Amino acid sequence: MTSKIKRGVSLYSFQEEMFLGKMTVEDCVAFGASIGAPGIEILPEQNMPTFPNISDRQVGEWQDMLARHGAHFTCYDMFLDTKRRKDRLMTDEEQVESIHRDLILCNRLGIRNMRILIFVRPDILEKCVPMAEKLDVHMGVEVHAPWHLEHAWILRTIEVADRLGTKHLGILPDMGIFMKHYPPAFRARFERQGARPEVTQFIVDQHEQKVMCEYTIFEVAVKMQGNKVEVAMAETLRHAPYANPKRIGDYAPYFRHIQAKFYEMNEDCTDPAIAYDEVIPALVKAGWEGTLSSEYEGNRWIQDVHEVDSREQVRRQHVMFERLIAQAEAA
Incomplete structure (x- = not known):
């Protein structure tokens, strides 16, 4: 079967180079397009200096830049600071107003998917569905570790979407929920900071056996x-779950975009931690047609010892995606 999975990259992947002034936003867009990942996931609060005040001229400049490189927007990452005011939390009405603001800008930019932070309550999102439907923007609640596809909190959002019969509210999986093996980059960083190898090996072994994280924390803190x-x-084991990739097909109708989280790629273009070799076949089998958007977060684990090369890491991930998709299509 021929897959309709598309590929892209989140600008978040290049945070190291952008912060150090080594890459501009346009450099990131151009690079994504050059490796067959022309779908661009944007974080307006980080990537648009005048946010939330974006003029029509600025929107046009962004669209022109994308066109120059044969790229297009795929997803808008919204943020909701519930402590917008120092003395109190935002009211429900203020939260809805903030999300409406993002939906409008998302639509103006020509984007049809908006990443919703996981802590936004389902009842708040329910109030935003009419606006999302009007503007034709899909609100996808980020399924981020330690949550997973079948977590009760996530199912609440799905229940709201089903009850309303809407196609504009659902989920947006972060692939960090499929961490099958403990990332070697994590272990190495902790050892550089003073963790004993025998203790780090114990933690890695516990994760490999999928022992409840609280038991491991107790063993390390008290017994060891x-x-x-x-x-x-x-x-860190609290945020290192391994959800069942076989279930991803059951939830595919509820998401149109994936944040393809990864921490490191080996030289042979394999991921040592996240089970993409299980996830990609499940997506192809389900006939999923959305975008795999690279989200590299390994910079913080290696920047103390050598220069970060986000471009090479993202390139390797897309070589892996091409291989795994082709293998799944041929199966």
Whole structure:
């Protein structure tokens, strides 16, 4: 079967180079297009200096830039700061107003998918559905570790979407939920900071066996008398779940975009931690037609020892995507 999966990249992947002034936004767009990943996921609060005040001229400049490189927008990452005011949380009405603002800008930019932060309540999103339908923007709640596709909080959003019969509210999986193996880059960083190899090996083994994270944290902190760094490493297990990739097809109708999280790619273009070799076949089998959007977050784990090369890491991931999609199509 021929897959209709599309490929893209989140500008978040190049945060290191953009922060250091080594890459401009246009450099990132051009690079994505050059490796067959022309779909661009944007973070307006980070990538648009005058946000939220974006003029029609600025919108036109963005569209012209994308056109120059044969690229297009795929997703708008919204943020909702519920502590917008120092003395209190935002009211429900203020939250709805903020999301409406993002939906409008998303539509003006010609984007049809908006990433919703996971902590936004389903009842708040329900109030935003009429606006999303009017503007034809799909609101996808980010399924981010330690949550997973079948977590009760995520199912609440799906229940709202089903009850309303809307195609403009659903989910948006972050591939960090499919962490089958503990990332080698994590372990190496903790060891550089003072974690003993025998303790880090214990933590890796516990993760490999999928032991409940709280048990491992207790073992390291109490029984092994772990130091501060070792306990911190054990605590990362709270955000290192391995959800069942076979279930992704059941939820495919509820998402149109994927944040293809990864922390490192090997030289042979394989991911040592996240089970893409299981996820991609499940997506192809389901006939999913959305975009795999690279989200590289490995910079913070290696920047203390050598220069970050986000471009090479993203390139390797897309070589992997091409291979895995082709293999799944031929199966």
